[in-house]
Every structure is written in C-alpha cells, then in structure tokens.
Amino acid sequence: xxxxxxxxxxxxxxxxxxxAFNCTYSNSASQSFFWYRQDCRKEPKLLMSxxxxxxxxxxxxxxxxxxxxxxxxxxxxxKLSDSATYLCVVTSHNTDKLIFGTGTRLQVFP
Amino acid sequence: xxDVTQTPRNRIxxxxxxxxxxxxxxxxxxxxxxxxxxxxxxxxxIYYSFDVKDINKGEISDGxxxxxxxxxxxxxxxxxxxxxxxxxxxxxTSDLDRTTNTGELFFGEGSRLTVL
Numbered sequence: 001x002x003x004x005x006x007x008x009x010x011x012x013x014x015x016x017x018x019x020a021f022n023c024t025y026s027n028s029a030s031q032s033f034f035w036y037r038q039d040c041r042k043e044p045k046l047l048m049s050x051x052x053x054x055x056x057x058x059x060x061x062x063x064x065x066x067x068x069x070x071x072x073x074x075x076x077x078x079k080l081s082d083s084a085t086y087l088c089v090v091t092s093h094n095t096d097k098l099i100f101g102t103g104t105r106l107q108v109f110p
Numbered sequence: 111x112x113d114v115t116q117t118p119r120n121r122i123x124x125x126x127x128x129x130x131x132x133x134x135x136x137x138x139x140x141x142x143x144x145x146x147x148x149x150x151x152x153x154x155x156i157y158y159s160f161d162v163k164d165i166n167k168g169e170i171s172d173g174x175x176x177x178x179x180x181x182x183x184x185x186x187x188x189x190x191x192x193x194x195x196x197x198x199x200x201x202x203t204s205d206l207d208r209t210t211n212t213g214e215l216f217f218g219e220g221s222r223l224t225v226l
C-alpha cells in the first residue's frame with residue numbers, strides 16, 4: 001500500500017461547480033499535511049496547509065480526518081484557472097520527510 | 111529572477127554519460143532537496159540536505175550522488191546515466207517551521223532529463 005494515495009482523476013467539472021478531492025495516508029503517526037498545486041509542466045507550489053480543525057482560504061477548504069486517515073480539499077465556485085494537478089503531501093513528525101501523493105488532476109471547462 | 115534556479119532546464123544525453131544538474135537558491139534556506147517526478151509515480155525524494163555538512167539519502171538514491179557546495183548550492187550527479195533515469199527533476203528548498211517540524215517547499219522550475 002502506498003503511503004499516500006490519491007485518485008488520479010481527471011475530474012472534469014464546469015465553471016462554478018463545487019469539487020472535492022480526498023487523499024488517504026497510511027502512517028497514523030503523520031503530523032503535518034499539505035495541499036500543493038502543480039500546473040502543467042510547472043513546479044509544484046504550496047496551496048494550503050491542513051490543520052486539525054480544518055481551514056479555509058477563500059474558495060478552498062481543507063479538512064483532516066485522523067480517525068479515517070484522510071485529508072480532503074474542497075473547491076467552491078470552480079474557475080478555469082483552477083485547472084491543475086493537486087498534490088497531497090504528508091509528513092511524519094519524527095522523520096521530517098515529505099511524502100507526495102501522485103496527484104489528482106482537475107480540469108474546469110467553460 | 112527565480113528564487114530557486116536549476117540548470118540545465120532540458121538535457122538529452124546517452125547511456126553511460128555523466129550528468130550534473132545544478133541548483134542554486136537565494137532564499138537563504140538551510141534545507142535543500144532533489145526530487146524526481148515520473149508519470150503515475152509522483153514526486154520521489156532522491157537526496158536531501160539540512161545544512162552544508164549534512165547529506166541524507168532519500169527513497170531512491172541509487173545511481174545518484176549529490177554535493178552541497180555552499181548553503182545556496184546543491185548539485186545532483188548521475189555518474190553513469192541509464193534510460194530509466196529519464197524524468198523531470200526538481201530541486202527544492204525549505205525553512206523549518208518548528209511548530210510542524212517541517213516547512214513550505216519552494217521548487218525550482220525543473221530539469222527535464224532524457225537518457226537515450
């Protein structure tokens with residue numbers, strides 16, 4: 001089993017739609033969680049950290065479910081510019097290593 | 111100018127050749143990393159360095175070596191390139207957030223390597 005698993009997609013959604021991605025992780029000791037965004041042929045960039053209580057940044061909401069060992073990303077009112085691959089990243093407190101998921105591709109169409 | 115700069119951006123080489131990918135950063139971060147990205151496999155850590163005197167193997171270090179010449183420079187070498195090392199290589203830097211014991215990664219624009 002991979003340490004971090006994501007549905008590769010693609011998720012094809014119309015502008016204005018709400019879309020959600022999940023990411024599961026296998027190491028129950030994982031302490032920190034992030035979502036990165038990667039545009040086609042570009043480098044990944046941090047989208048948002050994921051906090052235990054959940055957090056929101058504009059149209060984006062991240063949630064953590066420790067009991068079921070998954071994190072989620074919700075995008076409301078999708079824009080064409082949201083089209084990208086979303087990478088789930090997990091770290092263990094005692095290793096400092098960041099483990100990347102393979103990414104979920106989102107395509108927003110007009 | 112980019113904060114994390116990788117050279118070359120694209121390289122085609124032949125099996126058995128020695129290749130060096132260079133990375134320099136102006137962010138002043140101590141931590142530097144080399145990843146490779148392959149379709150369907152995501153980003154995998156090759157080597158990382160938490161300061162000039164600290165070098166650590168990642169999950170796929172075989173066939174690679176690194177050199178941390180200065181705080182700002184971290185180079186990756188393929189001593190004898192083979193076709194399955196064809197990939198997109200990313201250098202990254204980070205600072206340390208002691209709350210989370212990790213930090214945001216800042217990536218270079220990537221180096222696309224093709225080994226024939």
